[in-house]
Amino acid sequence: MADDPRIRAWRPQVPGVAEVLHAQMTSHVYPMHTHQAWTLLIVDDGSIRYDLHRHEHGAPHQAVTLLPPQVPHNGRAATSSGFRKRVVYLDLSQLPPGLVGRAVDRPVFFDPVLRDRIHQLHLVLAEPGAELEAESRLAFVAERLRRHLGRCAEPAPVGAGTDVAHRLRELIDASFQEKVTLRGASEAIHAHPAHLVRMFSREFGISPHQYLTGRRVDLARGLLLDGMPPSQAAAATGFCDQSHLSRSYRRIIGTSPGRFTAGRP
Numbered sequence: 001m002a003d004d005p006r007i008r009a010w011r012p013q014v015p016g017v018a019e020v021l022h023a024q025m026t027s028h029v030y031p032m033h034t035h036q037a038w039t040l041l042i043v044d045d046g047s048i049r050y051d052l053h054r055h056e057h058g059a060p061h062q063a064v065t066l067l068p069p070q071v072p073h074n075g076r077a078a079t080s081s082g083f084r085k086r087v088v089y090l091d092l093s094q095l096p097p098g099l100v101g102r103a104v105d106r107p108v109f110f111d112p113v114l115r116d117r118i119h120q121l122h123l124v125l126a127e128p129g130a131e132l133e134a135e136s137r138l139a140f141v142a143e144r145l146r147r148h149l150g151r152c153a154e155p156a157p158v159g160a161g162t163d164v165a166h167r168l169r170e171l172i173d174a175s176f177q178e179k180v181t182l183r184g185a186s187e188a189i190h191a192h193p194a195h196l197v198r199m200f201s202r203e204f205g206i207s208p209h210q211y212l213t214g215r216r217v218d219l220a221r222g223l224l225l226d227g228m229p230p231s232q233a234a235a236a237t238g239f240c241d242q243s244h245l246s247r248s249y250r251r252i253i254g255t256s257p258g259r260f261t262a263g264r265p
Contacts, residue, residue: 016091038069042119048065048078048085052067062110067103086119088122094145129240130209132182179238
């Protein structure tokens with residue numbers, strides 16, 4: 001019986017992520033092939049068998065699998081019931097080519113914390129307008145992968161104190177109506193992304209993404225009370241569309257933009 005795979009793939013606007021793939025397959029067999037990106041894989045149901053550099057490996061549902069770029073591998077279901085997997089393809093900015101050899105030797109990690117972080121990353125990657133949160137989660141995933149591969153996450157960052165948290169807040173305050181990326185902030189402040197998120201959350205008790213969203217919602221509520229239509233308010237405050245504004249508005253204010261202004265004189 002021919003396989004009827006269910007596949008969803010997209011390229012999110014998140015620096016460091018080349019592609020996201022969700023797939024459910026029964027009998028399809030991947031031939032030997034390569035990717036130019038790192039393949040970060042978790043299995044939600046079933047298990048996968050694959051050959052990597054002439055050695056057979058398995059990807060069970062409780063594990064994290066990391067396949068290095070440009071190294072041939074194949075793939076097939078380990079049982080007749082097939083498998084369901086989620087993959088994030090990471091570009092070389094997240095894990096340098098120097099770690100390829102270590103990943104070839106040890107492509108599977110049994111790390112519940114890492115697996116949960118990857119699961120949370122997938123949830124955010126599927127949500128439009130959450131690019132900054134996705135970048136933040138990705139930074140911690142990449143940091144933990146580096147540790148598994150035997151490298152320190154990063155050398156001591158420049159500006160390692162709480163100063164970087166205040167500089168990031170100033171950057172967000174100055175440009176929150178535009179697109180704010182963690183990569184851009186990291187380059188501007190000269191601090192590693194994971195360190196930047198960690199210090200901001202520690203200093204202010206809120207993540208950079210939560211702070212950014214709060215600033216946008218706060219501005220939007222004023223524009224809405226002034227009579228601006230929600231679609232225009234969304235565009236004016238940096239949300240990707242009206243539905244993104246509405247989701248964030250309900251989360252923070254407790255009601256939709258329309259109901260919030262329904263009683264306006």
